[in-house]
Amino acid sequence: MTTFLQLMVSGIISGAGFGLFALALSLVYRVTNVINLAFGEIAMVGVLGAVFLHDHGLPWAVAGIAMIAVGGVLGLVFDLLVTRSGRAGKLGGSDFTQKFLLTLALSITLQGVGLRIFGRDVHTLAPILEDKAWRLGSVAIDPNGVLVVLFGLAVVAALWVAFRTTLVGKAMLACGISERGSLAVGINLRSFRTAAFVIACAIAATTGVLMGSSVPFSYTSGFSIAIIGLVAASLVSLGNPILGFFGGIGVGLLQSIVGGYMSGDYQSSITIAVMIAIILVKPRATQWAT
Numbered sequence: 377m378t379t380f381l382q383l384m385v386s387g388i389i390s391g392a393g394f395g396l397f398a399l400a401l402s403l404v405y406r407v408t409n410v411i412n413l414a415f416g417e418i419a420m421v422g423v424l425g426a427v428f429l430h431d432h433g434l435p436w437a438v439a440g441i442a443m444i445a446v447g448g449v450l451g452l453v454f455d456l457l458v459t460r461s462g463r464a465g466k467l468g469g470s471d472f473t474q475k476f477l478l479t480l481a482l483s484i485t486l487q488g489v490g491l492r493i494f495g496r497d498v499h500t501l502a503p504i505l506e507d508k509a510w511r512l513g514s515v516a517i518d519p520n521g522v523l524v525v526l527f528g529l530a531v532v533a534a535l536w537v538a539f540r541t542t543l544v545g546k547a548m549l550a551c552g553i554s555e556r557g558s559l560a561v562g563i564n565l566r567s568f569r570t571a572a573f574v575i576a577c578a579i580a581a582t583t584g585v586l587m588g589s590s591v592p593f594s595y596t597s598g599f600s601i602a603i604i605g606l607v608a609a610s611l612v613s614l615g616n617p618i619l620g621f622f623g624g625i626g627v628g629l630l631q632s633i634v635g636g637y638m639s640g641d642y643q644s645s646i647t648i649a650v651m652i653a654i655i656l657v658k659p660r661a662t663q664w665a666t
Contacts (some may be wrong), residue, residue, distance in 0.1 A: 378514045383636040389521035392528040396583040396633025397605030398620035399531060400576035406552045406573035406615040408459050410659030412479045415605060416598030418447050418577050419584025423593040424494040425587060426501055436502045451574035483599060486548050497657040503590035520589045527586055531579060532621050557615020607647055610614035
């Protein structure tokens with residue numbers, strides 16, 4: 377029983393990180409109809425950039441906050457390159473496919489930049505809270521992992537309030553449902569799409585900084601995280617960021633159970649198998665819940 381409870385706690389903590397990437401991905405998709413695979417690289421840049429700044433004299437806190445701001449700036453760059461430049465007809469193919477490939481290209485580009493600047497070494501950040509695990513009976517709880525869970529719940533609560541009770545939140549959701557309808561009622565599509573990218577990239581960078589004390593990062597770490605986030609988002613409803621967060625927790629629990637009772641070597645394989653099953657059984661998973 378102790379082993380099961382420990383696996384559940386570990387799964388929730390790791391799943392909260394996956395869920396935040398699923399949330400960010402779903403938020404951008406809901407508002408812009410773009411699947412952005414570069415969110416994992418945003419987290420990678422956040423962690424490795426914070427290590428780089430700390431090595432050059434900045435305190436950990438300042439370095440982390442600076443890289444969260446960099447994440448937001450990268451969101452602005454992504455918006456300029458993808459939603460404003462990625463038009464069908466320039467490269468051929470559909471608008472959706474072209475934008476998807478642009479985000480993949482940006483992901484690969486950031487990997488190359490990460491390799492050039494940070495090298496191949498694996499890095500972790502200094503723990504924000506104490507490094508010693510908390511104890512709940514015989515179950516160990518990573519205090520820094522708890523921060524990731526709390527941050528995720530705070531973001532979910534903020535989005536729920538914004539989408540349900542504010543005109544700004546409802547206008548943001550309307551952008552992805554109907555461009556013509558949004559323009560007809562005076563919604564500024566460009567501003568809301570830019571805001572979606574900036575907010576989502578800042579969330580991804582913050583998640584990376586919070587996870588960086590317990591999860592090692594290298595220049596290649598981002599892509600696998602983005603894929604898991606995509607699986608988590610598709611598992612529930614790709615256009616629903618709130619459900620996407622809890623889908624990430626579900627994926628984290630699945631990986632924890634597989635790693636605990638089978639082998640850690642199967643965790644990635646099981647995740648990809650889940651994605652294939654979603655494509656086969658639930659081909660409309662990429663449609664948002666209305």
